[in-house]
Amino acid sequence: MAASCRTVAALLCLATAALAKIEMSELGGRMDVKLYVDGNKAIWIDMNASAFGALQPGAPTDEWDETWAVPENNDVPYNHVFAAYNPAGHPGYDGFGHGYGTPHMDIHFFSISEEDRNSLAQCSSFPPCPVDNVSAAIFDYPSSRVLSDDFILDSTFGGHAVPRHGMHWLPKSDYDVFTPRDIDDSWPATPPRWLSCLTQASGGSDEGCRLGLWYPGISPILITLDGKTVAHEIMVSVDFFKRLRDGQISNPYIQTFPQVAEGLTDMNPPMYPTNMWAVYDEATDRLRFGMDLQRYKLFDCPCDCASCDEEMQCTSCVLDTHGVKDGKCQRCPHKIDGYCMPNSYCMSAEGALNGFCKTDSTFEACEMDAFFKPVACPLDLGCGVMPECTECRFYRGDAQCSACDGSWIVNENATACVADVGS
Numbered sequence: 001m002a003a004s005c006r007t008v009a010a011l012l013c014l015a016t017a018a019l020a021k022i023e024m025s026e027l028g029g030r031m032d033v034k035l036y037v038d039g040n041k042a043i044w045i046d047m048n049a050s051a052f053g054a055l056q057p058g059a060p061t062d063e064w065d066e067t068w069a070v071p072e073n074n075d076v077p078y079n080h081v082f083a084a085y086n087p088a089g090h091p092g093y094d095g096f097g098h099g100y101g102t103p104h105m106d107i108h109f110f111s112i113s114e115e116d117r118n119s120l121a122q123c124s125s126f127p128p129c130p131v132d133n134v135s136a137a138i139f140d141y142p143s144s145r146v147l148s149d150d151f152i153l154d155s156t157f158g159g160h161a162v163p164r165h166g167m168h169w170l171p172k173s174d175y176d177v178f179t180p181r182d183i184d185d186s187w188p189a190t191p192p193r194w195l196s197c198l199t200q201a202s203g204g205s206d207e208g209c210r211l212g213l214w215y216p217g218i219s220p221i222l223i224t225l226d227g228k229t230v231a232h233e234i235m236v237s238v239d240f241f242k243r244l245r246d247g248q249i250s251n252p253y254i255q256t257f258p259q260v261a262e263g264l265t266d267m268n269p270p271m272y273p274t275n276m277w278a279v280y281d282e283a284t285d286r287l288r289f290g291m292d293l294q295r296y297k298l299f300d301c302p303c304d305c306a307s308c309d310e311e312m313q314c315t316s317c318v319l320d321t322h323g324v325k326d327g328k329c330q331r332c333p334h335k336i337d338g339y340c341m342p343n344s345y346c347m348s349a350e351g352a353l354n355g356f357c358k359t360d361s362t363f364e365a366c367e368m369d370a371f372f373k374p375v376a377c378p379l380d381l382g383c384g385v386m387p388e389c390t391e392c393r394f395y396r397g398d399a400q401c402s403a404c405d406g407s408w409i410v411n412e413n414a415t416a417c418v419a420d421v422g423s
């Protein structure tokens, strides 16, 4: 929005005063939603506010989504809008309405076609999405040079790789929202509290796990797929709208979208959100969610290994299958206060298939069913077949031993305990 557009009236007047610059699609489906593109300056959806406020909680299986084409001949990199309503929220959640476990809408502005999104973003099972050759495109990340330092990959709840979407990068500013801690506010804990959260959220008893409160209930999300940035997302709860409507937060609500340090993007044309916003107009009962856009530089050179460095959060460089060219930087999965955090909190477990595991005297699980309910491990793989290993971690599905019993020591590739022959 223009600098002068700081009032509800000014924002909504865009629809009439600047109509010549606006392309609009009248969109059907479950809600009366219109999509606007204002040149290369902004993109937003506009809907019946009362209808959004009346969206009801429900089971995860009541999720629904709609896809709308972005009008052609525009100057934005987006191809379509894909809005999904989650009546139960989705991970991270704890069954007490914290985290993202509250009814909300994921509004994705995708740069690739719906067909490409559906064919590239696939998982052999879900949730969680295992790292295998089916999901290779989801786990293929873009160069860290086009990724904001404020987006991180979170590995709790089996990670956030989702079929038909891609890999979700969560805002660092929501770290307290999606990070499980104990009821007394301590964290992290071993075994991982997120598994307790999952058990609670699936209808189990209170296991003492809590997530932070999602407030005011709107977050920027980034989606990558097949080595590229493919969507900017506004994730927004029904409660957020109620706070906006009832004057508990400022209307319009404007939040900076996490910026990329070098001002580079791999979307073409190279536009990137400056901020995302929400505005409610009581007189017309309309509600808008949108993003203002700015011009970035196009990141068009392949990421070579020489550009992989710590500052760019690259931890290593992986060459493609054809040889030395087109190496890709592997990004540090969690960078918090300048330090890399482990990719997986999954420890002390047997039979993990996907880095999702927990074994103790009362519980053993390796994956979640359609209702996010933990189901028993089907196989005894990984740590369970490592004799003398007392602490085992999982990295991308591979078991790695980190501590051995008694006089045994971990071998050079962390796949077994071997006799300590002395040094």
Ligand SMILES: *[C@@H]1O[C@H](CO)[C@@H](O)[C@H](O)[C@H]1NC(C)=O
Pocket (backbone or CB within 6 Å): 032, 048, 049, 050, 051, 054
């Ligand atoms: C907006 O939604 C409300 C609640 O669903 C409905 O009662 C109302 O008729 C809708 N308004 C319009 C203009 O469609």
Ligand SMILES: *[C@@H]1O[C@H](CO)[C@@H](O)[C@H](O)[C@H]1NC(C)=O
Pocket (backbone or CB within 6 Å): 133, 134
């Ligand atoms: C994926 O991997 C499995 C075994 O790891 C193999 O049997 C299968 O052919 C592979 N599929 C593709 C499409 O590469």
Ligand SMILES: *[C@@H]1O[C@H](CO)[C@@H](O)[C@H](O)[C@H]1NC(C)=O
Pocket (backbone or CB within 6 Å): 411, 412, 413, 415
């Ligand atoms: C791990 O190291 C052992 C020798 O210490 C070797 O025999 C084995 O092949 C290695 N495994 C892998 C997966 O590299």
